[in-house]
Amino acid sequence: MNAEVIAVGSELLLGQIANTNAKFISNQLSELGINVFYHTVVGDNANRLVETIKIAESRADLIIFSGGLGPTKDDLTKETIAKHLNTELIMDEVAIRSIEAFFAKHQQPMTENNRKQALVLKGCDVLENRHGMAPGMLLENDNHTYILLPGPPKELEPMFQFEAKPKLAAKMHDGAVIISHVLRFYGIGEAALEVQVQAILDDQSNPTVAPLASDGEVTLRITAKADDELTAWQLINDKKQQVLALVGDYHYGNDDDSLASKLVERLLDNNLTIAAAESLTAGLFQSELAEVPGVGGTLIGGVVTYTEQAKIEQLGISKDLLDQHSVVSSECAAAMAVQVKKKFQTDIGVGLTGAAGPTGHGNQPAGTVWIAICIGDEQPLTYQLHLSSSRNTNRLRAVKFTYSFLMRELVKSGYKK
Amino acid sequence: MNAEVIAVGSELLLGQIANTNAKFISNQLSELGINVFYHTVVGDNANRLVETIKIAESRADLIIFSGGLGPTKDDLTKETIAKHLNTELIMDEVAIRSIEAFFAKHQQPMTENNRKQALVLKGCDVLENRHGMAPGMLLENDNHTYILLPGPPKELEPMFQFEAKPKLAAKMHDGAVIISHVLRFYGIGEAALEVQVQAILDDQSNPTVAPLASDGEVTLRITAKADDELTAWQLINDKKQQVLALVGDYHYGNDDDSLASKLVERLLDNNLTIAAAESLTAGLFQSELAEVPGVGGTLIGGVVTYTEQAKIEQLGISKDLLDQHSVVSSECAAAMAVQVKKKFQTDIGVGLTGAAGPTGHGNQPAGTVWIAICIGDEQPLTYQLHLSSSRNTNRLRAVKFTYSFLMRELVKSGYKK
Numbered sequence: 038m039n040a041e042v043i044a045v046g047s048e049l050l051l052g053q054i055a056n057t058n059a060k061f062i063s064n065q066l067s068e069l070g071i072n073v074f075y076h077t078v079v080g081d082n083a084n085r086l087v088e089t090i091k092i093a094e095s096r097a098d099l100i101i102f103s104g105g106l107g108p109t110k111d112d113l114t115k116e117t118i119a120k121h122l123n124t125e126l127i128m129d130e131v132a133i134r135s136i137e138a139f140f141a142k143h144q145q146p147m148t149e150n151n152r153k154q155a156l157v158l159k160g161c162d163v164l165e166n167r168h169g170m171a172p173g174m175l176l177e178n179d180n181h182t183y184i185l186l187p188g189p190p191k192e193l194e195p196m197f198q199f200e201a202k203p204k205l206a207a208k209m210h211d212g213a214v215i216i217s218h219v220l221r222f223y224g225i226g227e228a229a230l231e232v233q234v235q236a237i238l239d240d241q242s243n244p245t246v247a248p249l250a251s252d253g254e255v256t257l258r259i260t261a262k263a264d265d266e267l268t269a270w271q272l273i274n275d276k277k278q279q280v281l282a283l284v285g286d287y288h289y290g291n292d293d294d295s296l297a298s299k300l301v302e303r304l305l306d307n308n309l310t311i312a313a314a315e316s317l318t319a320g321l322f323q324s325e326l327a328e329v330p331g332v333g334g335t336l337i338g339g340v341v342t343y344t345e346q347a348k349i350e351q352l353g354i355s356k357d358l359l360d361q362h363s364v365v366s367s368e369c370a371a372a373m374a375v376q377v378k379k380k381f382q383t384d385i386g387v388g389l390t391g392a393a394g395p396t397g398h399g400n401q402p403a404g405t406v407w408i409a410i411c412i413g414d415e416q417p418l419t420y421q422l423h424l425s426s427s428r429n430t431n432r433l434r435a436v437k438f439t440y441s442f443l444m445r446e447l448v449k450s451g452y453k454k
Numbered sequence: 455m456n457a458e459v460i461a462v463g464s465e466l467l468l469g470q471i472a473n474t475n476a477k478f479i480s481n482q483l484s485e486l487g488i489n490v491f492y493h494t495v496v497g498d499n500a501n502r503l504v505e506t507i508k509i510a511e512s513r514a515d516l517i518i519f520s521g522g523l524g525p526t527k528d529d530l531t532k533e534t535i536a537k538h539l540n541t542e543l544i545m546d547e548v549a550i551r552s553i554e555a556f557f558a559k560h561q562q563p564m565t566e567n568n569r570k571q572a573l574v575l576k577g578c579d580v581l582e583n584r585h586g587m588a589p590g591m592l593l594e595n596d597n598h599t600y601i602l603l604p605g606p607p608k609e610l611e612p613m614f615q616f617e618a619k620p621k622l623a624a625k626m627h628d629g630a631v632i633i634s635h636v637l638r639f640y641g642i643g644e645a646a647l648e649v650q651v652q653a654i655l656d657d658q659s660n661p662t663v664a665p666l667a668s669d670g671e672v673t674l675r676i677t678a679k680a681d682d683e684l685t686a687w688q689l690i691n692d693k694k695q696q697v698l699a700l701v702g703d704y705h706y707g708n709d710d711d712s713l714a715s716k717l718v719e720r721l722l723d724n725n726l727t728i729a730a731a732e733s734l735t736a737g738l739f740q741s742e743l744a745e746v747p748g749v750g751g752t753l754i755g756g757v758v759t760y761t762e763q764a765k766i767e768q769l770g771i772s773k774d775l776l777d778q779h780s781v782v783s784s785e786c787a788a789a790m791a792v793q794v795k796k797k798f799q800t801d802i803g804v805g806l807t808g809a810a811g812p813t814g815h816g817n818q819p820a821g822t823v824w825i826a827i828c829i830g831d832e833q834p835l836t837y838q839l840h841l842s843s844s845r846n847t848n849r850l851r852a853v854k855f856t857y858s859f860l861m862r863e864l865v866k867s868g869y870k871k
Contacts, residue, residue, distance in 0.1 A: 047664065048664075048666060048675070049476075049477070049480070049493065050480055050490040050491065050492075050493065051480060051481070051484050051490075051634060051677070052476075052477045052478065052479070052480030052481025052482070052483075052484060052490075053477075053481070053634075053675070054477065055472045055473060055474045055476070055477040056472060056473050056476065056477075056493070057472045059466075059469075059472070059473065059495070060466070060469045060470075060471065060472040060473075061469065062469070063466070063467055063468060063469030064468070064469025064470070065469070066469070067468050067469060072467075073467040073468070073469075074467065074496070074497065074499075074502060075467075075494060075495060075496055075502070075506070076466065076467065076473070076493070076494065076495035077492060077493065077494050077495075078476070078492060078493035078494075079491070079492055080491065081664075082491075085491060085492070088513075089492070092509060096505075107644070108644065108645045108648070109644070109645075109648050109655075109665055110655060110656075111664055139842075142840055142842070143840065145643060145646065146646070148645050148646060148648075148649050150645055150648065150649070151645050168843055168844070168847075191843070191844075191847065247470075258470075313758075315737070317744075318741065318744075319737070319740045319741045319743070319744030319749075319753065319755075320732070320736070320737020320738060320739070320740035320741035320744070320756070320758065321737065321741040321744075322737070323736045323737035323758045323760075324735065324736045324737040324738040324741050324849075326736070327734075327735075327736030327737070327738075327760070327810075327849070328845070328846050328849075330811075330812055330813075330845060332736075332760070333760055333761060336736065336758075336760050337760060337761050337763070337764050338736075338757060338758040338759045338760045338761065338764040338768065339737070339757070339758045340755060340756070340757050340758070341730075341737065341740045341753075341755040341756045341757070341758075342755045343740075343744070343749070343750055343753050343754060343755045344750060344754050344755065346754070347754050347755040347798065350798075351755065351797070351798070380768070381764065381767075381768070393744075394747075395747055396747075428745070428747060429745050432741075432744070432745075
């Protein structure tokens with residue numbers, strides 16, 4: 038089975054957004070062992086869309102569309118496909134009830150064009166939209182399979198994973214599977230990691246191993262192809278052991294793990310509570326931790342002290358200390374960690390201060406960050422970063438580094454309650 | 455003149471990277487007034503690339519390729535085009551000298567496949583690569599213009615901007631420019647907005663107007679085509695006035711504005727300071743505000759009180775109030791706003807509490823959020839949201855709604871110092 042992914046939307050052709058849906062869908066299809074030979078992007082234009090569909094039908098078995106299912110006039114994917122296949126659109130009762138319920142719940146008036154979203158291709162399998170109103174569709178017609186997905190990634194991704202993918206998996210008879218497993222590392226750069234696993238990277242057969250860097254993390258993706266899932270996973274696990282024998286010290290998790298999720302897991306497992314005092318990151322350290330469900334068992338809270346005055350009044354840091362060392366200093370970060378720990382009566386206190394940019398602070402250039410962590414009754418540990426990205430990338434990198442710094446120290450000390 | 459953008463590379467079809475080159479190139483072409491009707495992605499396969507080129511020749515004047523110019527075996531773009539056009543590849547003397555110089559400088563041995571990178575299509579204009587080794591090409595052949603660019607964005611982007619774009623601009627005789635302007639709205643859904651501007655959407659000539667929704671915001675994109683920039687902007691401004699006459703109440707900014715940046719601007723303009731007490735959002739309200747440079751002039755700080763105990767101890771909210779109303783209540787949000795305002799001695803206090811999900815709180819379902827704002831000496835105002843997305847989308851939507859709620863109340867009251 039081979040596939041073509043067609044994205045419909047003039048905003049893509051104007052260069053306003055990148056076609057991340059095609060990336061997501063292709064990645065998912067490769068896991069099923071389905072080859073993708075082409076991606077096409079076409080605008081909100083019925084004639085050009087029909088031409089695109091005809092070309093795709095001549096070279097693909099499976100055609101997956103993203104976009105153009107919304108309530109507005111320029112959303113014309115299903116209408117165009119219905120006309121092209123000489124079929125009609127019918128009202129889906131489940132979808133219309135869920136749209137009506139949405140408007141009732143939000144106490145907003147439902148307009149006629151919202152009803153249009155509940156129309157589906159006659160004879161299709163309706164794919165439930167758990168994060169929006171427009172349902173998706175899977176239609177078999179004349180040796181082709183057509184899948185229609187909504188454009189917003191938040192709607193498309195879960196719909197593909199939980200609704201379309203199982204149906205496709207059931208259809209696959211050749212049985213070949215491609216499985217990828219991502220190993221995540223911190224505290225090591227991409228080039229340095231690559232040098233250490235060079236022999237493995239040079240031997241690129243099955244599984245393949247590919248490095249990738251992003252936002253202060255490095256990953257290695259192991260991809261295996263086999264007749265069945267079990268064999269693919271055996272291949273992956275053998276390769277994984279080889280990799281970890283070389284760089285296991287830097288390995289913190291896999292696949293969808295994040296530094297934040299692994300840190301929360303460790304804190305919960307060891308019955309530790311945490312609080313943070315944040316200046317340049319202004320709540321980002323706490324907010325990213327709070328993305329993890331169940332964080333309430335460890336994150337008690339914290340303070341954002343953006344101004345010097347707030348550091349003095351809210352945390353009781355002495356004006357003398359700030360005058361002598363400035364707010365961008367090891368001493369200030371350490372005092373923030375110690376004070377917030379005391380104030381919230383937690384096991385761990387974290388302090389983050391610095392100059393995110395675009396301007397520096399006094400004689401400290403933009404990107405200078407001081408991080409402090411205080412674990413139990415130990416003296417606070419501090420660390421200085423010199424970051425060189427934009428304001429908000431610097432803020433995010435400071436937060437991610439703090440997670441890895443804290444994780445490393447927790448592992449090292451084995452601190453628990 | 456209309457264009458097709460063809461990206462060559464199996465890594466795109468495997469879903470390992472998104473086609474950001476097509477986004478960049480399309481954006482640049484729209485500035486030149488060149489319409490892009492299609493993007494295509496094809497793998498490192500000569501036969502399928504030839505088929506793709508033939509289709510593109512049938513529907514585009516300008517065909518821009520990205521990728522496949524490197525030194526390895528699977529780089530086959532220029533070889534395939536040469537064969538397809540019955541022409542040959544010749545060694546470019548400037549390119550080969552620059553490759554030799556690169557290897558001399560880095561004291562690395564130069565291999566034979568690196569020489570391959572200096573081969574260019576006979577008769578082309580060579581496009582200099584200032585950030586890598588493979589030169590680009592612009593070739594005129596039989597009513598078509600072919601542009602070949604390297605795949606890595608840091609090589610492709612400057613090469614397009616400084617080498618290809620001026621040549622394309624000179625070729626454009628009709629001199630048309632296309633300019634887009636994005637209007638941003640809050641407090642109104644996509645379908646409801648569309649109903650209000652239906653007459654404008656129905657009249658899709660020049661400029662065109664297209665709606666788009668994302669993360670609790672709605673935008674309208676006005677796109678005008680004209681002989682020169684000034685005329686295009688006049689067309690846009692006329693259309694904008696028509697739109698704002700209908701839905702101006704919901705308009706908060708344009709183009710790269712965000713709710714946070716507009717709110718910070720208003721607070722700074724009116725000399726107002728702000729502090730926030732956050733529960734479910736755990737610092738996200740403050741952290742998103744802090745993305746705006748200069749926020750230190752208005753954001754003093756705030757507290758994250760994730761647990762009930764933290765609300766009592768850090769904000770002095772009475773246990774009786776929480777027992778009577780629970781932490782997910784109008785009363786708790788209001789107390790948080792009032793107390794944090796007092797604690798940080800600011801002009802405005804904000805309180806955010808609720809159940810982000812996946813689980814609810816007591817008999818309150820996941821997605822129930824209470825927001826309170828306290829402006830000056832006024833009584834706090836509260837607002838309840840019922841969100842139905844995932845945990846982190848709910849958290850982000852609660853924050854965005856709070857920005858718009860606060861902005862609306864500030865505009866209404868005209869409060870300043």
